[in-house]
Amino acid sequence: MAVLADARPAQRQPAPPGRARVSRWHRLDLTVSPYLYVAPFFVIFGVFGLFPLLYTGYLSLSGWREDQDGSRGTFVGLANYTRLLHDQFFWNALKNTIGIGIISTLPQLMLALGLAHLLNYRLRGRTFFRMSVLVPNVTSVAAVTIIFVQLFGRDYGLINYVLHLFGVSRIDWQAGTWSSWLAISLIVTWRWTGYNALIYLASMQAVPFELYESAALDGAGRWRQFRSITIPMLRPTILFTVIVSTIGALQLFGEPLLFNVSQTPAAGGSQHQFQVMAVYTYQTFLGNGKYGYGSAISWAMFLVIVVIVGINLTLVRRLRGVEGA
Amino acid sequence: MKSRTHQLSAGRGTYVLLGAVVLVSLFPLYWSVVAASNDQAGISKSPPDLVPGTHLLDNLRRMLDLVDMRKALVNSFVVSATVTVSVVLTATLAGFALAKLRFRGRHALLAVIVATMMVPTQLGIIPLYLMMAKWFGWVDQLQALILPGAVTAFGVFFMRQYLVTALPTELIEAARVDGCSTLRTYWNVVLPVARPAAAVLGMLTFMNTWNDFYWPLLVLTPQNPTVQVALSSLAGGYVTDYPLVLAGALVGIVPILIVFAVLGRQILDGIMQGALKA
16 A cells, blocks of 8 residues: 555656655655564574574474484473483583583683783783783684693693693593593683673773772772772672673583593593583484483573572672672 | 873783783693694603694695695685674664664564573574474585574674664754655664674674584584584594694684784774673
8 A cells, every 4th residue: 555655656757756755755664664674683583593492392392303203293291301300411411510610600700800900900011911811712612622632631731741740640631520620611711711801891990980099098908999899890790791601601512522532522521520511412412313302401401591590690699798798 | 091090000010910811811822833833742742842843734734634624714704704794784774773763662672682682592402403404404504504693682782782872863863854765874874873883793793603613513514614613523533633633723713813913902892892881
């Protein structure tokens, strides 16, 4: 209708454009075009983003697995989820994910805070320092992990060599639970500390200097100022980094996968000692072709992420209560 | 930097500490150069050689015999560039509509975008894989990487937040009075204003796509890899030959380091400004 009404006057070409035509065309433009502009995003996102999300829920209730013909589309109810509760590999993966998550995220964010504090001084070569700490973050997980695997090598790795100078005997980093967790966490920390430091630095620079001046007049030392002004002023940023790092840590994939130098990288070590949730999901659906069960693990993983992010948020809020007192 | 002379000058201790941080940050990259240019004996010595050697070309040649790194570099570039252009265009277009045009449902649509930013990407990965592998038969095809990456909720949100404040509503109204259609307004008024944020979004998207690991590993094989997939197959098969493997890692890192060397300042500013808005 609207299109026709618009087309007709257009044929009377020699006539003056006429306010009516322009305004009708304009009104059409204003009402329709916004939807056209958001459409590319929503169409592509709907097909490749939203649909898979929802379909995971459906799949998790099915018994589809690659090695059983006709298992596609079979409805098994909550069987995958009850099985999950008794799956020792799932609980093992959960334990590993949380363990590695804690020892990679907590020191990382604290180091980042300290580093941001240093970067906040008036520095010569300011840009050089900032760019240097960001470099680890722009290099790829695959390349970085490969380099670190060599550095962590048992026989010829540089890290064992340096430890050897201090009297520590050679460590087989992949073999132990703690050693593998530590090594993986180190890779994660190396990649993300600088990035988080820059985020903190940005908010530190937004803190009004008068606060520090008056605190100094009141006799507050550097450490006291850091604790009582910097930290509280940075709280929204800290909250933000805690959420982002937690979600990232719980989805950790490339580092543990490539850290394993065996023929079965998705196993996460000889005793699955560093098989994290994402790697276990990968092994379940790609290695073993269990699409239904893998989807149930995906949902469980999502639930774990929601719960842990919630816990961390509460903890960070609690922190405010203590420090504010 | 208005009256920001308040910052305390750094003492010697600060420089020493920061120097140590820089050293730790850069050493692994330096080490990849050292290991990729020595032979096996050189890096297995005790103490190992700490300076670059003369075997780089040899290691590169042996690496290229094992994986098709040339194809991988081309693929990574094609995918990253296409995804970047697409993300920037769709994000500025949708961001403009959501920031400055009034239409029914715009608040709800924005809420959907914010909500999807919170959902972990891995939740939908199995159906997405099945879709590509079984329904479309796109294993080893670059569109399997390009299409899912072609739009991001973050991009739309980022551009919307930027345009809300950076784009004066009067400018749009003036264009309207002059008889500009919204599309012309977008092209002639919005895009020039959006340029700084679009540049930041583009750089971040390019680097993220270049470095993406999980998804390419699922839908590509070593026959038609991206750089990250090629590195993964290198690490899997011949892990004992470190000079060769690290020559591969070096090739994977260098392009992104070049981008960073050229555009690093803008990326830095982008991250820090983005942090303030968050």
